[in-house]
Amino acid sequence: MQKLKRREEQVVTVFGGSGFVGRYVVALLARDGWRIRVAVRDPQKAAFLKACGDVGQVVPLAVDVSDPASVARIVQDSSVVINLIGILLEQGKQRFDLLQARVPGTVAAAAQKAGARTLIQMSAIGADLNSPSRYGRSKAEGEVAARAAFPSAVIIRPSIVFGPEDDFFNRFARMAQVSPFLPLVGGGNTWFQPVYVGDVAEAIRKIVLHPDKYSGEIYELGGPRVMTFRECLELLLREVRLNRLLVGLPFWLARVMSVFMTVLPNPPLTLDQLKMLEKDNVVSDQAKHLEDLGVKPVDPHLILSDYLSRYRDGGRKN
Template sequence: MKSSTKVVTVFGGSGFVGRYVVSLLAKDGWQVRVPVRDPHHAKFLCPCGDVGQVVPLVIDVFDEEAVSHVIAGSDAVVNLIGILFEGGRQRFDYLQASLPGVIGLAAKHAGVRALIQMSAIGADVRSFSAYGRSKAEGELAAKSSFPGVTIMRPSIIFGPEDDFFNRFARMSVISPFLPLIDGGRVKFQPVYVGDVAHAILKAVNNPKDYGGSVYELGGPRVLSFRRCLEVMLRQIRRDRLFVSLPMWIAKVQAFFFGVLPNPPLTLDQLKMLQNDNVVSSHALGVGAFGIDPVDVELILPTYLSRYRSGGGK
């Protein structure tokens, strides 16, 4: 007999988005399981809830039986696992293309009510990018095994731990120049991590309302790459010169960066940067969850101030 306590399993719960999702779920009264490779790296999540409410569990996601075991007894499952580049066992074809199907099938067999799959704007089986193709293949795998899956496709996500505005803010501290790939024309629709987490919470709690649909999550404004950097520089009160990098030069740099363990840019990421990353005009968005998205310029000052000259306010 299943316990009356609501149980949710959050794959990728120790990541950037995951910490916000776990915190909201715990505050909402859910018992939260967080499957991770190293539970010591996820201990920071435990204070998000009462004692024993948030439980990191050791798991090898390459072991399908282990995935099924950790999902058993869950009422809801959230899959936030994703990588930006490949290395070692971390490959697009399994983690982003196949694993969602494994999780979906296990969720179906466990009688899970709600499954949320994190994807990305730009997911397309015809994409020139392996990242974009694998995200689309993951969506298809999840739908095939769990037709009621809720798919979230965010644009770039910003927040205190993001790897976009923080990365370029750090760069601006040590360099008088900032690179603009292909003139910085590609467009984004930055969405606040808190808004993404609230959308996921709504989908977990209301699978009949949100299940079986795809949502593209973006903020209130569309900004070019150049404009994103201009907004960031204004917040940290620094003036920097923009250097436009033709695509062929960026490709040469990305080729050599690709051999690094944590590359700042890869050839595959460059392929993604050749297309705008904005919500489609016909797509369901954050408004479907009753969320009024937060503007990027309201949040950036709360975490970029440390990059200001002298670290001042």
């Protein structure tokens, strides 16, 4: 019988480990003593992750995710493979079809061939093969591809993820600093269940620590509060201590505006994102969730004030 390797001798490969969620995952796993390969496009930009562990414990490596051979080299001898790659906006070669529909299957096939015992695929609430949104369809296609190559893969589907580096509360906080109003797309009636990035990372850590317990499961990750889009912005304005009008923006008008915004290098709203906004983004009643992974979700009120305080007049002092 083969002797089980000690944790510090086992390799965890994290695709997209330098991203918003990835950096928290890498930090937790490094603290637990795993050897970590961070598969990224640009290892130099991911060099900051080396500080998460001892010398040589966290190693950023270049990978071409469109090339199965490159992916296979990265996952060689890995005990755990985690795929966190995802985009909210298509730009250049960064396409939903490649990164969210095809790459999960490539990573899963490589992990299976390498003999990894655990594969974790990050998807999203709203993943649906019949979604009107290409984002939602590509996430669902990625789940199917991952499961086809690695049947025991664990799928996690977060709602909107918030934290110091998020692109949701930070985006609207920056907007509030320069605009007298904030737009409520669709009247602000879409429901969200914001989940703290640290809780998402802890959920992944639990799966890595107990692979047999969670094998083959699907988890939808949401925080303790279900909030409308309007309530999210009202909370934000309280935290940044700014008075701004919340102006309803009907979906039909937002669609027209999104067409003109496509010419911008980083459009604040796309037609595909609008299609996602037309559907609530909350954990379903039948789904397994954070508590099933032994994680008690943090209330947004306890986190937001810490990192949104920089948007107040006078900054963190006030």
